[in-house]
Amino acid sequence: MLVSWNYRFRNSPMDHIDPRARFIFSFALLFAATATWNPIILFVLFLIAITWYLMARLTWKDTKVGWFMISIMLFTMIVVNTIITGGGAGGVVPPGGQLVWPGGFDLFGKHFTFGLTVERVWFAISQLMRILSISLAFIIIPYTMDSRAYGVTFSKLGMPDRLAYTMELSFRFIPTLARNFQVTLDAQRARGFELDGGKGNFIKKIRRVAPLLIPVTMNAIVSSEDIANAMDLRGFGEQKRTWLYELKFNWWDWALIVFSVLMLATVLLLAFRFDMRLFSVPGWFYGLFNK
Amino acid sequence: MAKQTEKKSIWAFGTKQVVYAAIGAALYAVLTWAFNVWQIPGAGNVGIRPAIVIPMFFGIAFGPIVGFITGFVGNILADMLSGYGFWIWWDLGNGIIGLIPGLFSALIVKYDEIKSILWGELSVIVGSAAGMGLASASEFWVSGADFNTVLLANFVPSFVTNIIWGLVLLPLLMIAYAAILKRSGR
Amino acid sequence: MSEPKPLPLVVKDLSFRYHTRDSCAIRNINLSLEPGQIMLLAGSSGCGKTTLMRCINGLIPHSYNGEMTGEILVHGQSIEGMKLSQISRHIGTLLQDPERQILGTYVLNEVCFGLESMALPRKEMLPIAHKALERLRILYLKDKETFFTSGGEKQKVALAGVLAMEPDILLLDEPLASLDPASAHEALLAFRELADEGLSIMIVEHRVDDVLAIKPEKVLYMEDGEINYYGDVAGLMETVDYSRIKLPAEVIARRAKGKVHPVFKPTVPELDKDSEPLLSFQDVRFQYKEDTPEVLHGINLDVRSGEVIAILGHNGSGKTTMVKHALGLLKPTSGKVLLEGVDSKKSTIATSAKTIGYVFQSPSQMLFASTVREELAYGPENLGFSKEQVAENVDWAIDTVNLEEELSTPPLALSFGQQKRVSIASVLSMRSRILMMDEPTAGQDYWNYKSFMDTILQTPGFDSIIFITHDLDLALIYANRVIVLYGGEIVADGHPQDILLDEEKIKKWRLLPTSLLKLNQELWPKTGQYMRAEALSQFIT
Incomplete structure (x- = not known):
């Protein structure tokens, strides 16, 4: 059995970012995305995560196994738990709400009733953005980090x-x-x-x-x-060691760190100071279901 | 043959422990990946994984730090090998599965005694409950699911598979390890 | 000014006892080493050579506890109380298995490991590392992954990592163990070159015959923790028991003259050229994956009852890949492998195992059970033998390897030699018709492996025996057929006397003519067959 690592030097923008800055950013994004259920904030973070992912210039072929895993997880979490059974939203969305099909619906000549609420649909979208943001930030690590680093x-x-x-x-x-x-x-x-x-x-x-x-x-x-x-025999651990692999901060690394800190601080401030932490459904979304 | 005369401290982390931790993590990653190759592909985090016994065993044999790194780093590396990305909660959960048996390691002198094996088995149950508990609880926070869903969809399957593999395989590894210790005359 | 410079290494009255043992591992060792000298430290396993090395390089008492008396001086200064990193700037140690010594994923990282520990800045590290690699002429490996280097290269990489610490004394622990003959010879020449540059070198090795090629200035021979002989090479030849370490064939033949030696008689049946082949390779080609190069290029081969076959070839020549096909562990990309007439593609390995018993190189790769009895029963149980049959086979197998008293011991608690015998017995217990062994002598010292091979070859019950080896001597002593692989092809196949005649060809195949082969060729007109050195004694004058 031959092991193969996924790392390759692709000369992508990511390859020129210091790994320390990358980890700081990834964790800042993780904490930011898990601090709130506010759809607007999540949407902004999602856009940032997509930009970050694109900077690694990975191909579909590189990452398809990872995305396959994430899809399975998203499917159980969102389709099964949130949409079908409702348990996946239970921790956040209060019981009750507006049914999507208040009178049930007809399909293949049969009548169905299904307790899916508008709130749960909206929640599923928020969930999707949150988990995809985190996934986008972390899935690239093995493809972009040299094992020596x-x-x-x-x-x-x-x-x-x-x-x-x-x-x-x-x-x-x-x-x-x-x-x-x-x-x-x-x-x-x-x-x-x-x-x-x-x-x-x-x-x-x-x-x-x-x-x-x-x-x-x-x-x-x-x-x-x-x-x-x-x-x-070669003196391991007798003093603080140096490393052959060279790390160097450039101005853009500092910029990225400042950005990460600001991003996290802003989200935390909005979430906890301005109460934008909680789940809410915008009015226009209800409108889509009121025909 | 190595330094064994001084009192066994479970928190020591010298060169030997660095090697045990590194080898443990590498082994955990390789076995997870290898068993996945010919078992259910994509079963991932809550799959059928005989390799879960590796962090438990490295904990009970070499202490909590080695156990934790074996589980934590090993899970990261396993996901890297399979291309699954990076799931910090499950990595931490796996770390705890190794850490808790490590706390029990102080109680063990001879690895093939019934008493030692019972301690080992207990540590498997406590460790898995704590580790998978933490990993599952994180799903509350990350995905906003309710208690029942987390319990049934995340905790129970991973906890049950982990303790089954752990309870059956850990004693076998402990007995084999006792034989190795005899050979080296420690 | 007139005072003589102290010697690089002096050991005075050194004794050591491990805490866990009752008796001393080494006693009253005295030796000294001058600049540019090579000292060969020989002895069979358990003689204390590893302990002596650990005392000199500081692992004792740093990592192993015990009682030490005596003194070790490096350039006149006692190493007592020195840190390991201080000692290792004078004394570099190359461990036996480069696979375990190499810590870096990439060659350059490996070479820099010690320098990183000494906290050198990167820009100072690089020139030192380059120099070390250049010294061994392997600078071209610098950016390679260590895992993908060959056995000989691995050893040089590990040595470069030691040289980067710029020691003036080198300790080499069985440096030839994992190398094929040609790489071993290259390694030895490299050691000589380092000595000529002024390093003092101590080589622990039981392949004495091979090391003599680079003319060590001193030899130290140990038995039971004590010095049995200390002096020059010529003296060693006369004093040391020639059945214990591998001396040159002409020395053994001369010293064995007039002594009685037990007769060796292999027990495979008479060869019948017209019988159905037990195993047959028909134009077998193999590649691991579609996009990787072909490893076997059209192998044709029939194995019949009565044959004892030695498969020779350099590391990476395809020997192991070929024998894995025999059992069906690998299936040919094209061509056929037939085992007793059955195509390996249509049969399971479990079925094939009834015909071929395959013993892997390292016993620790297969032993798992909690008792020897359980270990031996594992194979036959998997093959579906009845309970009585299993018990009978286990008894016979354990008898054959002479380990009856260990039946309830855990195999993992046994010594290496015993483990090796258990691993053979656990294959014997399946009562296969062909016994196939990968490097059966690896990891054992000369005396052990000779008696081991004698026993196996004299065990009744096999129609044919096949073994892979680097060791030309094993082939010419034990085999009645030799197959040479080179670059994935069979380049020679026939009786050892016909195959091993041409020295030029042997060298081309990356095998090395041995002293025993040379002596046999010399005496050929008188003997008419190849023999072991002891038997040749009656033909020399």
């Missing part, structure tokens, strides 16, 4: 060296462990292990993964003694 980024954001380096070291061992897993899988198949099938009850079926799980895990643990020695 994580350690120094988090270290410079104030994380202790040992923690920051852990992530970097994880990247190093992923392809090795994936290969080891393949070897173990082959070795056990040579002893008659089959991927699917297998008899026995529920617990037995679960235990069937043990011949794969145990060798790979124990092997990794045994090798960690040597790895730790290799690190100690």
Whole structure:
């Protein structure tokens, strides 16, 4: 099994933004978007998120798996929970409201009644904007971050060296462990292990993964003694380290950070000082349903 | 063979712990991804994941910090491998699934004793409840769903699958680990 | 001014006992190393060489606790109380497995790891890293991902990471273990070059024969934690037990003269050229994915009952890919693999396993059960054998590898050598007709692997045995057929005596002629067949 990472240098505007500034922006957007249900604010944030996403110049082919996941999530969250059952809106939208089809409707010669309210439709739209904004900001990270940049980024954001380096070291061992897993899988198949099938009850079926799980895990643990020695022998952790990977703030990075802070501050101010935090349906939207 | 004579501190984070955490996270990511390849694709966050036992085990074996990083970073990396993006709440939830067994690790001396295994099993249940609880609760905040929906659509499926895999597989890993410790004479 | 410069490394009366053990791992070690010298440190596993290295590089007492007496001086200064990073600016250590030493995802990051730890600014790091890479002539690898470098390259990358700390003493722990013969030879030449530049080098290695090619100035031979021999190479040849470490064939033959040696008799049945092939490759081609290059280019091969086949070839020549096809772990992109007449595309691996038992290289990649008995029963149970049959097979398998007393021990708690035997037994227990082994001697010392191979080849019950190896000597001692792979093609196939005659060809295949091969060729007119060194003793004068 060969692991492939999605990062590539695309010479996009995103590639020229300092990763620290990118993380600050992404989290500012996350907190801003989750601070309010006000549709206008959410709409503005949604536009900002789209702009941000476009700056990464990712193709559909790059990200389609991610969007597939997000679609599944949005479907359950919005179509199933909010539109059909109503539970998805229950935390925000008060019970009652104006029915979309007050008298029910006819379809294929049959009569249906369906308790969907105008409020829930509007809420679904707000939900969509909020979750898409967050998704747009975060889905691009693996495609736009060099694996060599994580350690120094988090270290410079104030994380202790040992923690920051852990992530970097994880990247190093992923392809090795994936290969080891393949070897173990082959070795056990040579002893008659089959991927699917297998008899026995529920617990037995679960235990069937043990011949794969145990060798790979124990092997990794045994090798960690040597790895730790290799690190100690080259002075790991004796003092604050430097990093080969170079980070450099440019004026636009500072601008982005200032923008992020202002964005978050404005949203928080509007939400909590001017009471624009709560869910409300604009009058014109009701109008669409009053024929 | 390594330094084992001093008192076991579960909060130590030296070179060894850095390696355990890094390897644990990488392993969790690889196994999640590998098992996804030949199981239900796209099952994602609440899928059928034998790999969930990895943060639990790394917690119980190497302490709360290692356990937390294994779950937290491992989940981030798994999502990266699969191209699923970045879901901070679920990452934190996975971190807690490793962190709580780590708190129990102080109680364990020999990994193949019945008593140790029972502590381990308890930590699986508490850890999963807390971790998936947090991740699910975040859905309140992010998506504005009501309590029942979060409970039924998010919490129950992820909690149940996690503890089933955890309860069955954790003892097996603990017993194997005890054997390794014997070999190295620690 | 007139005072002599202190030696780079002096060890005085060194003893060490691990906290968890009752007896000392090493006792009364004395040695010294001059600039530009290479010292070979030899001994079988468990002799204390790893402990000695850990004392010198500071891992003891920094990471391992115990009682240490004696003194280690680097340029006249005791290393006691020094930080590891201070020690490592004088003493660089290359661990056995470069796979575990390499910490960087990219080559340049790996080389800079130590410099980052010492908090050097980036602009000072780069020239040092470049110099280290240039010294080993691998600057072209600088932007490559470490995972995708070859075995030989990995080792050089790891070494560059050590050299970047600019040590003047190098400790190399079994540096040849993971390399094919040609890469091993290259690595050795690189070590010599470094010594000629003034570094003092200590090589731990049990492949003594190979290391002699670069003429180490000193040899230290250890047994049971003590120095058994310390002096020049010539003296070692006369004093050391030649069954313990791999000495040159002519030395073994000379010293074995007049002694009685047990007769070795493989137990596969007589070869019948007209029998149906057990395994047949018909123009097999393979590529992993459509857009990746082809790895096997038209393999044709029949395996019959009675054959003991050694598959030779450099790293990446396609050996493992080929044998994986035999079992159906990989299916040909075009062409056919037939196992007892059945196409691998139409059969499951579980069925194939009844015909071919495949032992993987590293036992730790397959052992999982909580007892040895359970481990051995896993295969036959998967194949659907009856309970009685499983029990019978397990008993026979454990008998064969001589581990009856460990049946209820967890396999993971055993030593490496025992684990290796359990991994073989767990394949034996399926009672397959063909035994196929990937690098059966990897990770074992000379004495262990020789007795291991003798046992396996003398185990009754196999129609044919196939093994992959780098080691030319194994092929010429044990096999009655040799297949050489080079770049995904079979370039030679036949009796070892016919295949291994042409030295030029052997070199071209990235295999290295060994002292045993040379001696056999010399004595060919008298012997008429290839033999092990002990047996050749009767033909030398």
